Amino acid sequence: MNRREFLQFLTAGYMAGLVKPLHGSTRVNYNIKPFGNLRLIHLTDTHAQLDPMYFREPNYNLGVGKNKNMPPHLVGKKLLDYYSINSDLIKYAYTHLNFNEHAKVFGKFGGYAYLKTIVDILKDAANNNSLLLDGGDTWQGSGLSLLENGKDMVEASNILGVDVMTGHWEFTYGEKIFLDNLRNFNGDFVAQNISLTEEAIFDGMEPIDESNHFQKPYVIKKINNLRVAVIGQAFPYTPIANPKRFVPNLTFGIRDAELQGLIDKIKQNDNPSLIILLSHNGVDVDKKMASKVSGIDIILGGHTHDVLPKPIIISNRNSKTLVINSGCNGKFISMLDLNVKESAFEYKYKLLPILSNHINPSIKMNKFISNIKKPHLSHLNEIIGKSSLDLYRRGNFNGSFDNLICDSMSNILDSEICLSPGFRWGPTLLANENITMADIYNHTAITYPNVYRREMSGEMIKNILEDVADNIFNPDPYYQQGGDMVRTTGLSYEITPRNSINNRIKNVRTNNGKLLISNKNYVVSGWASVNSEETGRPIWDVTKEYLSNIKYYDLNQVRQPKILKENDNFGIEN
Numbered sequence: 001m002n003r004r005e006f007l008q009f010l011t012a013g014y015m016a017g018l019v020k021p022l023h024g025s026t027r028v029n030y031n032i033k034p035f036g037n038l039r040l041i042h043l044t045d046t047h048a049q050l051d052p053m054y055f056r057e058p059n060y061n062l063g064v065g066k067n068k069n070m071p072p073h074l075v076g077k078k079l080l081d082y083y084s085i086n087s088d089l090i091k092y093a094y095t096h097l098n099f100n101e102h103a104k105v106f107g108k109f110g111g112y113a114y115l116k117t118i119v120d121i122l123k124d125a126a127n128n129n130s131l132l133l134d135g136g137d138t139w140q141g142s143g144l145s146l147l148e149n150g151k152d153m154v155e156a157s158n159i160l161g162v163d164v165m166t167g168h169w170e171f172t173y174g175e176k177i178f179l180d181n182l183r184n185f186n187g188d189f190v191a192q193n194i195s196l197t198e199e200a201i202f203d204g205m206e207p208i209d210e211s212n213h214f215q216k217p218y219v220i221k222k223i224n225n226l227r228v229a230v231i232g233q234a235f236p237y238t239p240i241a242n243p244k245r246f247v248p249n250l251t252f253g254i255r256d257a258e259l260q261g262l263i264d265k266i267k268q269n270d271n272p273s274l275i276i277l278l279s280h281n282g283v284d285v286d287k288k289m290a291s292k293v294s295g296i297d298i299i300l301g302g303h304t305h306d307v308l309p310k311p312i313i314i315s316n317r318n319s320k321t322l323v324i325n326s327g328c329n330g331k332f333i334s335m336l337d338l339n340v341k342e343s344a345f346e347y348k349y350k351l352l353p354i355l356s357n358h359i360n361p362s363i364k365m366n367k368f369i370s371n372i373k374k375p376h377l378s379h380l381n382e383i384i385g386k387s388s389l390d391l392y393r394r395g396n397f398n399g400s401f402d403n404l405i406c407d408s409m410s411n412i413l414d415s416e417i418c419l420s421p422g423f424r425w426g427p428t429l430l431a432n433e434n435i436t437m438a439d440i441y442n443h444t445a446i447t448y449p450n451v452y453r454r455e456m457s458g459e460m461i462k463n464i465l466e467d468v469a470d471n472i473f474n475p476d477p478y479y480q481q482g483g484d485m486v487r488t489t490g491l492s493y494e495i496t497p498r499n500s501i502n503n504r505i506k507n508v509r510t511n512n513g514k515l516l517i518s519n520k521n522y523v524v525s526g527w528a529s530v531n532s533e534e535t536g537r538p539i540w541d542v543t544k545e546y547l548s549n550i551k552y553y554d555l556n557q558v559r560q561p562k563i564l565k566e567n568d569n570f571g572i573e574n
Helices: 003-007 011-015 076-082 088-094 099-106 112-125 143-147 151-160 169-173 175-184 198-202 256-269 283-292 363-380 400-412 437-441 458-473 539-550
Strands: 038-043 130-134 218-223 226-233 274-279 298-301 312-315 320-325 332-340 345-353 383-387 417-422 451-457 484-489 491-495 505-510 521-527
Touching: 038 112, 038 298, 076 088, 088 099, 088 345, 112 130, 112 151, 112 332, 112 363, 130 218, 130 226, 130 274, 143 151, 143 363, 143 437, 151 175, 151 363, 169 175, 226 256, 256 274, 256 283, 274 283, 283 298, 283 312, 283 320, 320 332, 363 437, 383 437, 383 539, 400 417, 400 484, 400 521, 400 539, 417 458, 437 539, 451 458, 458 484, 458 491, 458 505, 458 521, 484 491
Parallel strands: 038 130, 226 274, 274 298, 298 320, 417 521
Antiparallel strands: 038 332, 218 226, 312 320, 332 345, 417 484, 451 521, 491 505
16 A cells, blocks of 8 residues: 555545544545456454454564565564555554554554444445455454354354355364354355365265365355356364364365366366465465466465465466465455456455544444343453553564463463463453453463473473474475464573474573473473363463462563574564
8 A cells, every 4th residue: 555545535434424534644545446347355364353452463473495585474674665664554554563652543453343344335335246255263262252152253254244264263163063153154164175084974974075075165156247266275284283173074184286176177167257265274375375276366365364465476387376365353354356357357456454443333243242242241351450561472482472371370380381382363452451351361262271280301392392393484385384383481492493393492491591301301381282182270260360369460571582593584573
């Protein structure tokens, strides 16, 4: 977006009272004159955030291999310079820079009542020649959604008007709840890379086609005399990144060869005007897939929560593919206008921040949210404490909310070392704001939340660090599973991301400054165990107890490992 575009005001929406003027010189234009014959609207990774929230973008998002210093692995000033951005509002939306100060000026982002207003404006402007596509991670991430088993988000998506979605965390409710929710979803759920196991078929489960797909691999949407094929790509590593027990009858994978075959079949049988991959791969995986698989016109991606101000264009042997990602938590909506012709298309793209303080909410959505929250308000609104720093999670290494969770376990469970998963979801809390139970849930609300306390050898602890580091920093995107580095308390270490597996982590020390001893056992606490069902208390209870005891979490600085040989990496900005 250039300065002229931002200085244009939303005339139609403003006159209708839908959008309030921003004070100052920077405004967002949501009333965008349609271009061409099709408008795609994309959101992803909202993580059940029905209400507006703050969300601080990372200052650590390292790229490795061919993706070093390339989008989306640009943070802070390097990102602003790359995209020639000088607007304070867009600095606030796209980066961590001066986050607290900008938050007090521009306010919160997202919220489904505000998303609904903007989606309706975008659809109406396009005479409803549009598709609203959801990249998944929609039903999970809040205390309300956990308590409602995702039903709140299914209905919110219906009111929003989602046409097609794919998924990831949706599966962590288990197959039964997933299917119950799917029956109540008005749109189409698509996933070409999920199949029933042979055992499930033998036991009587019926696939939907001869390829043993669990759900529709794709759908054809007829819009404005166009035939738009939307193929689903659910998160390929769901049974690895999350407990396999939630999806015992399903197999997942990248399956790019099968995808190529499906595209060829669609072209032969369905006469598509456009082929879209609705993906939950993560940006780097999408980029590699676009280079290997021909015939995809557009990839609308999710999973890694990355902000892409402009599409990435990937060439392969026969075609070019636009790769788009729309951030997370309802903070952004992507709008892609297309002029689709017989063998090509032209496009105009906008990544729109949803400035909820300056948008009048949808009455219908607001009423729904108010009603579904009502039975849970006393629990969710309980005030637990405050913090001296902004509490956030998002970055390759520890965030301040991760430090709070780790300190909670270390203290309540009396452990020497704490390991906490590198989840990317969870809004930001400003310093000295009340921390409620809902805020704690926003960083812990999963269906396998139980803590553990056990002994681990120094060798095992180092191996965990090495394995997670390879998952993040392997130069081949197909070996990356998303997420970030395991969060720690009681440990310090050095990491060299560019090294090979088992050679990235060194100089691991405990709090007393002594080197970690391979054959010595340490008392370790953690949560979100993937391979075993733990019987400890839910992590939100442990965090609540710790914060209730201390009342004020006084954190001087976020604890980070020492990163070596990455001084030239544009994905680091302290």
